[in-house]
Amino acid sequence: MKIKNYDGIIEHHKSVKSTNLMAIEKIQKNEDFDWLIADYQTDGRGRSSNVWDSPVGGLYATRVIKDNNLDYSHISQISILSSVIIAYTINKFIDGWNIKLKWPNDILIGGDKLCGILIQTLNHDNNFYIIIGFGINVKKPSVKTQGKYAYLGEINKEVIIDKLFDELIRNFNKIINKWDYGNNFEEFRNYWMKLSSDIGKQVTVVDQKTNKSGIFECIDESGNLILRIENDLIKINTGDVFLN
Template identity: 35%
Template structure:
């Protein structure tokens, strides 16, 4: 399975862009990538702080043929992101419910899932923000980034390509075994 990729310089939010594309097309699977978000969304209506050089991506897919609960999909999606990050950082990465990945107690990634209905079809939109180059300073919530913790110059495109590959491979295998 291949996710059709849409690339933008700047969007309000990759999730909102995914929802708009989803509603205007007949696609069942897609991926939105942006260099910047002006109104990135976090959990519980919070703002996601978007810093240029970090990865902002949303995937969407049709849930009609997927017989997993949203809780299991949350775990699956976070594991795919965790697997991607672990390719660059070999030490422990923790999942903190409901939607964060932490390294050494510091947030490296946020994941926001939203269910959307289009006619009789149900879709899941997964927004992912990974701190690659810089991390925001958030009062009472420590953050980090991949370049800082690895001491390496990690390219955003390398992380993006691997993330896309991991999502495509997982869903290809899932549907192949159906």
Template identity: 25%
Template structure:
């Protein structure tokens, strides 16, 4: 099979650059923007050799997994652009639910998905998607790239959070089928986001699918650990943690651990 945009994405005028193999689809998207190509476009591959996640952690996609990045050139402030990551989470979670349901109708494999703050998707409690949002000023505006890496056939064994693939869960789909669903879902949630004006609606939808809401949580940020209850996310996308003293602590970044791991101090 070859990669193809979904019908909604094609109608919306998105471009598509597909690679047999790529170092990093995010890097390819940013390079395109630097060259002056500001068309909204997807950059995809089923084998990524030099991808990266937050804090420059490697994110390698062996052949059969999906590495995808969408480029949007916007006239918004970087702080507003940062909230686009929540729309990306909703888009891939929606696509995963769609292909999982279709697979279940064919052969029975199905999974339950949830969004983990700030930029992961969990399947039955294990990491199946990692996302990385990057932005850079270019001639046409702010080039924003949402990178979305999904474990379709294999999951990396050496990451801090236990990971899983669709194949592990018995969901038999291809990276190409998942991408088609993702590109269409992106059109929907990018439209709702509406250059940040619709983040209130995105926030509500995200919270409906959030992992760990109302549960004990520990966030490691540098050498500090903040513990409490995951209360909500605010209008800027920060996690709000209610501490034992009843104070709401805003979290802008960090490694999040829920449940029993949280009680052990996020080790």
């Protein structure tokens, strides 16, 4: 898979409801772009429609991939890749810190959430699009936010959002190209498992229909969570993971 070997078409906005929502609207209007970035979002969303606090001082960006060689079967791998892209990116600024990855695509420092990722898909005008939204906490806001979060700027006060975004673009291009439609996924799968916060632990996986408890065994060659329940291995492709 080959992504353009440059930054692409980048649109910067002061304020949007959501960079992913704006991306979908622009696709439906047949507008050409690669990245959207905003200073803040008024209606930021995470997985399962969870609210993602998006005050000024964070990096809120969406990358769109238009590629008819991709389909829904690639989404779990791309979810894992997106976490790896962020891990590579923030490691540039806080090398040596204990970065952990939480399935499917959260990034933690000290047990607190530093970054969330929202992946959506769209079929439009006979083309398949994958919309990947990144929200990275950089500067700690003065107003109280919901939940426990980590902030990159609290660890390295020299972090500049523009440089962080440049590093994100560079790692996105490098990793997606190397992944090559899954031909080289194993390298990134192993990297993800090395940084996993939960592999080998007793967890409960919750989705909209069921709760399953067992040992988080690994992620498979597609990026699915493999849960050991007694002597059975169960494949899970969606849900939220909680330590027991």
